[in-house]
Amino acid sequence: MLLFIEQVLNGLQLGFMLFLLSAGLTLVFGVMNLINLAHGSFYMVGAYVAATVMLATGSFTLALLLALLSAALCGLLVEIIVLRHLYQRDHLDQVLATFGLILFFNETTRMIWGRQPLFMDVPEAFAGSVEILPGVPYPLYRLLIIGIGLLVAGGLYLLISHTRLGMRIRAGASNRSMVAALGVNIRWLYSLVFALGALLAGFAGVMAAPVFAVESGMGESILILTFVVIVIGGIGSVKGALLGALLVGLVDTLGRAFLPDLLQWLFATPTANSIAASLASMAIYLLMAVILAFKPRGLFPA
Amino acid sequence: MFELNRKTIILSIALLALVLLPPLSIALDESYVISSMSRVLIFAMAAISLDLIVGYGAMISFGHAAFVGLGAYTAAILGFHFHEDIAMFSFPFEFSGSNQLLISLLLAMLVAAVVAAITGMICLRTHGIHFIMITLAFAQMLYYLFISLDYYGGEDGLVMLARNELPWVDLADDSQFYYLCLLFLVAYLVLSLRLVNSQFGRVVRGCKINEQRMQALGFNTYWYRLVAYVIAATGAALAGALLANKTEFVDPGLFSWHLSGELLVMVILGGMGSIYGAVIGAIVYLLLEQIFAAYTEHWMFFLGPVLILVVIRARHGIYGLLQKWWTANV
Amino acid sequence: MSEIVLHTDKLCKSYAGLRANHNLDLQLLRGEIHALIGPNGAGKSTAIAQLSGELAPSSGRIFFNERDMTSLPVHKRARMGIARSFQVSSVFDEMTILQNLALAVQAHHGHSFRFWSNINRHRSFNQQAHALAEQFGLEQLQDVLAGELGHGEKRQLEVAMTLAGDPQVLLLDEPMAGIGPGGSKNLTRLLDGLRGRYSILLVEHDMDAVFSLADRISVLVYGEIIATGSVQEIRDNPAVQQAYLGESEESAHAQA
Numbered sequence A: 001m002l003l004f005i006e007q008v009l010n011g012l013q014l015g016f017m018l019f020l021l022s023a024g025l026t027l028v029f030g031v032m033n034l035i036n037l038a039h040g041s042f043y044m045v046g047a048y049v050a051a052t053v054m055l056a057t058g059s060f061t062l063a064l065l066l067a068l069l070s071a072a073l074c075g076l077l078v079e080i081i082v083l084r085h086l087y088q089r090d091h092l093d094q095v096l097a098t099f100g101l102i103l104f105f106n107e108t109t110r111m112i113w114g115r116q117p118l119f120m121d122v123p124e125a126f127a128g129s130v131e132i133l134p135g136v137p138y139p140l141y142r143l144l145i146i147g148i149g150l151l152v153a154g155g156l157y158l159l160i161s162h163t164r165l166g167m168r169i170r171a172g173a174s175n176r177s178m179v180a181a182l183g184v185n186i187r188w189l190y191s192l193v194f195a196l197g198a199l200l201a202g203f204a205g206v207m208a209a210p211v212f213a214v215e216s217g218m219g220e221s222i223l224i225l226t227f228v229v230i231v232i233g234g235i236g237s238v239k240g241a242l243l244g245a246l247l248v249g250l251v252d253t254l255g256r257a258f259l260p261d262l263l264q265w266l267f268a269t270p271t272a273n274s275i276a277a278s279l280a281s282m283a284i285y286l287l288m289a290v291i292l293a294f295k296p297r298g299l300f301p302a
Numbered sequence B: 001m002f003e004l005n006r007k008t009i010i011l012s013i014a015l016l017a018l019v020l021l022p023p024l025s026i027a028l029d030e031s032y033v034i035s036s037m038s039r040v041l042i043f044a045m046a047a048i049s050l051d052l053i054v055g056y057g058a059m060i061s062f063g064h065a066a067f068v069g070l071g072a073y074t075a076a077i078l079g080f081h082f083h084e085d086i087a088m089f090s091f092p093f094e095f096s097g098s099n100q101l102l103i104s105l106l107l108a109m110l111v112a113a114v115v116a117a118i119t120g121m122i123c124l125r126t127h128g129i130h131f132i133m134i135t136l137a138f139a140q141m142l143y144y145l146f147i148s149l150d151y152y153g154g155e156d157g158l159v160m161l162a163r164n165e166l167p168w169v170d171l172a173d174d175s176q177f178y179y180l181c182l183l184f185l186v187a188y189l190v191l192s193l194r195l196v197n198s199q200f201g202r203v204v205r206g207c208k209i210n211e212q213r214m215q216a217l218g219f220n221t222y223w224y225r226l227v228a229y230v231i232a233a234t235g236a237a238l239a240g241a242l243l244a245n246k247t248e249f250v251d252p253g254l255f256s257w258h259l260s261g262e263l264l265v266m267v268i269l270g271g272m273g274s275i276y277g278a279v280i281g282a283i284v285y286l287l288l289e290q291i292f293a294a295y296t297e298h299w300m301f302f303l304g305p306v307l308i309l310v311v312i313r314a315r316h317g318i319y320g321l322l323q324k325w326w327t328a329n330v
Numbered sequence C: 001m002s003e004i005v006l007h008t009d010k011l012c013k014s015y016a017g018l019r020a021n022h023n024l025d026l027q028l029l030r031g032e033i034h035a036l037i038g039p040n041g042a043g044k045s046t047a048i049a050q051l052s053g054e055l056a057p058s059s060g061r062i063f064f065n066e067r068d069m070t071s072l073p074v075h076k077r078a079r080m081g082i083a084r085s086f087q088v089s090s091v092f093d094e095m096t097i098l099q100n101l102a103l104a105v106q107a108h109h110g111h112s113f114r115f116w117s118n119i120n121r122h123r124s125f126n127q128q129a130h131a132l133a134e135q136f137g138l139e140q141l142q143d144v145l146a147g148e149l150g151h152g153e154k155r156q157l158e159v160a161m162t163l164a165g166d167p168q169v170l171l172l173d174e175p176m177a178g179i180g181p182g183g184s185k186n187l188t189r190l191l192d193g194l195r196g197r198y199s200i201l202l203v204e205h206d207m208d209a210v211f212s213l214a215d216r217i218s219v220l221v222y223g224e225i226i227a228t229g230s231v232q233e234i235r236d237n238p239a240v241q242q243a244y245l246g247e248s249e250e251s252a253h254a255q256a
Helices: A002-032 A039-057 A060-081 A091-113 A140-162 A164-174 A176-181 A186-208 A218-233 A238-267 A270-294 B002-027 B032-057 B065-084 B101-123 B128-148 B174-196 B199-217 B221-247 B257-270 B276-295 B299-313 B317-327 C044-052 C074-080 C097-106 C123-135 C151-163 C180-192 C207-213 C231-236 C238-255
Strands: A129-133 A136-139 C004-015 C018-024 C027-029 C033-037 C059-064 C082-085 C169-173 C199-203 C216-221 C224-229
Touching: A002 A039, A002 A129, A002 A136, A002 A140, A002 A186, A002 A218, A002 A238, A039 A060, A039 A091, A039 A186, A039 A218, A060 A186, A091 A218, A091 B128, A091 B257, A091 B299, A129 A140, A136 A140, A140 A164, A140 A186, A140 A238, A164 A186, A186 A218, A218 A238, A218 A270, A218 B128, A218 B257, A238 A270, A270 B101, A270 B128, B002 B032, B002 B174, B002 B317, B032 B174, B032 B199, B032 B221, B032 B257, B032 B276, B065 B101, B065 B128, B065 B221, B065 B257, B101 B128, B101 B221, B128 B257, B174 B199, B174 B221, B174 B276, B199 B221, B199 C074, B199 C082, B199 C097, B257 B276, B257 B299, B257 B317, B276 B299, B276 B317, C004 C044, C004 C199, C018 C044, C018 C224, C027 C199, C033 C044, C033 C207, C044 C074, C044 C082, C044 C169, C044 C199, C074 C082, C082 C151, C097 C123, C097 C151, C123 C151, C151 C169, C151 C180, C180 C207, C216 C231, C216 C238, C224 C231, C224 C238, C231 C238
Parallel strands: C033 C199, C033 C216, C082 C169, C169 C199
Antiparallel strands: A129 A136, C004 C018, C004 C027, C004 C059, C216 C224
């Protein structure tokens, strides 16, 4: 039972990290109708910059600020230089061009930071653990990630449902030409939404840096999870992204933690372990296939 | 007729160059070229098979590599059981693998067809970006499945002890293997051209242009798209089985989304919806990769922006440019 | 003339509480041209989409030759003989006129799982396609890509495609949309030539075309049919005048 609570927390932590990534991605798709495979690159940039600054200065605050800034800046540049030309194109062109961006970003980080992964320590203020229940210690930093995820989710909700900018974003997501007709400066809106998405992805990168290894290509493994999230949630829906992220985070974590034991218990054969391992890593894809088979446009189609 | 001639001349020259490549490269003492060109020919087949659904059916599969991987693993596993003499199954009859190329290829295509039919039934319920993502998801599932198959090497992959056998042909000889690949490629190219110009091909193209209208006309578009999807998968599996023979090694990386992405790049670079374009795309992409790689280990740093430029500037790919050229100044 | 080909029974459609159609009882008689008119947003396109099978009704049923086909998919209805045209031309832009028509013909000739012979040389499809092109005065243009056609010609092709396979019912969704008075006259003449051979449900804003073509007219307002009758009956109907005609003259002028 205690293990279960711990794993649920781990699942939530992964879920909120995925949410940070998918919120931006789903908005970019909803508002600009753009598939951006390179979204994971901003996550990677955030992680690298944070790890580097942290190593050099030891200041987590500075690391966080610079990481967010560089992720947002990267996003802005990419939007202006490349993606702007692709809004009117079909998804295939977007997939390809952003695939090119991935190659470029991955290789650039390799040129700057080398092939060896970087490791970033948990900032001192958040090191150690707290007892969430009597006898159940849990790392403070991981709790922090959950807390920040909640904050960002709340913040995004306020931004989107209670501000002028949010109103425009929502309008843009549901009817692009209408927003243009209303005289909103679409270019500016697009750049802003894109930079915001990149910033959130960079944020996720900073959060992830002390948990995972910081290495070139780290963006892709999580990107695919992110896509699963937004497809499950319904593309363009932030609410769907939140739900999808938590679902994927929990299913993935709990599957990996408990499926092997469960199968062992059921079949008690040596192959059960290997089957369980593969089932666990396939679990979220199975989840996605099942959901799409019944709801081809996701849980909350925009 | 002049425009036709120009096209025919170019195609003949290209074919001639491919036929002459082995003796030439041996004469120039660069025989490694033969082996790497075999790889290019095999990828050209895979790219054609992808073009069948992407270029003609608007089914943008981001998991096509999965079928390449299935084909490759089929050949490798058959070979593994044959050489180790371990039964794969003993009911209804005992079967312990095979090292016959034709059997490998056939079974590879069969396995891919079955998997494509099952996954396709789910994938084709979705459209647009959802289709892209669900094909990716299924490919990822297979990727993790093969990683966890410790019996067949898991993450480390599986070595084929020897290439398959084919009567009268020595596949171990790089030149002969090359010609076999070339033969398969040409045959596959011709078949694909027939396919896209057939009654079935027109229906699939119609589904790409306007599926709603196709249904209103009375076509059950779902089944036509599904059959197209299965056909494309068998082509990729064929290429995969040949690839396993070429490298004599398979690993789960064959299923990776990276390879799926590269196949898409080949199709687009060459010019989708033209069959020939897929071949050109495969050749150019893999050559570019080798050229960049010869100068710098950071070749992706250059390849990435080249891709972006191609997408933004040259919308119909290289074949589109060629076509403009041979239909111009008539 | 009194046999019913297609009829609906209390057909309803609502989107998230918004009523698009309510208790639609529509009867299409064999051989008649039945115009469905009404102001924008009255639910005409929704009705066509339900009849052709693209939209599942929220409730109610649809009968074709006395057979309940409420839950049949689009392609089955098409093969049974219900053809439709689209308000926004949806022809195959990257194919020639002949190929467009041949594809429409092909839809009604068994299955198309034929993988080998070249479809461009299919004599019987091409002949029937050519005949359709001729009937609509498009034979000179038959080798032109549909995407390169003028708007009027596209509209003609759009309607011509519905005739392939000799359907019983034509559902024409604003065939005259945006083609101007000249094109409209031409298409009216062509549709008049189809009279008696097909049962046509015509959704149209062009009142000249409606009054000259229709045997009967149904008026749809806010998703409900408020009147059905001959041209004269509809013209004289005070409720129709009140609810619709005055307004539609304006909108027809605004569109022209």
